[in-house]
Amino acid sequence: MSLAKSLIVSISLAGLFSGPALAQDGGMKKWVQGKGWGWVWGHEDEIGALNEMTDASRLAALQLVKQGKTYDLGLPYDRMSYKWPGHSPGEVISFRSPAGVRTQKDLSFATPEGGNTGGTAWHSNAIFMNDNVATQIDGLGHITHGPDSHFYNGFKAAEWGGDFGLRKTDVTTIPPVVARGVLIDVAGYKKVDALPSHYEISVEDLEGALRAQNVEVTPGSVVLVRTGTARYWGENGSDHTKIGEHDSSGIGLKAAKWLVEQKGALMLGSDTSGLEYVPPKPEDSQAMGGSFNPVHVYLLVEQGVHVLEFNNLERLAADRAYEFAYILTTNAIRGTVAGTALRPLALR
Template sequence: MKKWTKGKGWGWVWGQEDEVGALNEMTDATRLAALQLVKQGKAYDLGLAYDRNSYKWPGHSPGEVMSFRTPAGVKGQKDLPFTTPEGGNAGGTAWHSSALFISDNVATQIDGLGHITHGQDNHFYNGFKADEWGGDFGLRKADVTTIPPIIARGVLIDVAGYKNVDALPSHYEITVEDLEGHCGPRTSTSRPDLSL
């Protein structure tokens, strides 16, 4: 059953206070149906490394992972008394810990429905407005904490494979034609020109 009509808002489908949109359609039955699609048990790692070289939108700062506590620091600086032999650490236990300087929209991530605003009033999903529900410590409506665990059928489209290349150039824009062509018969086995 189609529940959304172009040009209409959101609340008429799932209610004026809804924060998760189409994820409301997940049920125990849909999750079970998705799990029953698994036939081979293959795992595909879609994660990307999070570091200063990770993919990011130009308007975001890069991530940085810095060693904060290391065996050299723990044992050499002796600023944590419980790590010293005198403080009871006779076995010389130490560890590696990191300090993270992060930005969202870097590497593997998911956007909440409050991510993008529109219009002069800066409204986002379900008509929530940034001046009412935004703030210095994160959104208070439709942020990522409202996203439930997602267990659903997924479709991975290998556009690079469809184009017969190992990887798409960084400037390549994936088009509707690329996605539609991937699902149809290939008309050529030649490697296409990807220089845009």
């Protein structure tokens, strides 16, 4: 092929991948700029915006990995860890221990008389914990709204709840997530260790931080907003007072709508227990029908956008790693409403 023909082909391909259609929808199937998503995937859908992921989008995300560097976004959890007050405490109880196996002698195969002359034993624990603690992803059935207690896609708690958990939109419906990730370090942009109590992150804050980072949120990106709260987690999040001082900061309804409707954010998360700032402004509450957590209602119930909470964003911020491949899988426990005590990964 001649040089002239090569240039023509290159220019044509450039136009194909940078034209108005791509600029507006980023190749999304159902996302509409100015509207976002909503209940657009069919009456039985339980996945929401994550339906947008494709083999091509996952491959594109993995191509962001250039250094092989891995960031663990999970926070360690135990019985002393900070949590939102609407969730139950947790406990890890030793079920079997080497000492217990030897003294109990209830399993013949573990005794010397049964042939276990080498003294082999084991540790086994029972875990009692909430499905919304530490690093977590809220499933689309986590929040209900209205007198009919409906959640995403019009499913109702009276029909799809139960004694053994949700039977629609439980955590097993969340597919493995591989997507482009974007960190918006608002605390770093504001030059503070952590945002103050009840600070509402505005659209202007997000735009300013993105400009400073020289990064764009493109349709299909997982967006993680840093408030600095997780810097106080330590080994197990036991300093409830210090964490609580900053845990009420977060995005407001306008910022959430901007990220979803204008930028096409696939999922939204932060380093706090609830993503959104509290208490909400009266106008935000009323916009969602009088809700104490309007951002959750907007994202989970109305848009079908999953919420990520208590992500450890400190190493990403320290390395100024603002763009990365984001990978998440959940606990496959049927009936649970959230993936809990997770370890999402960011790769560069």
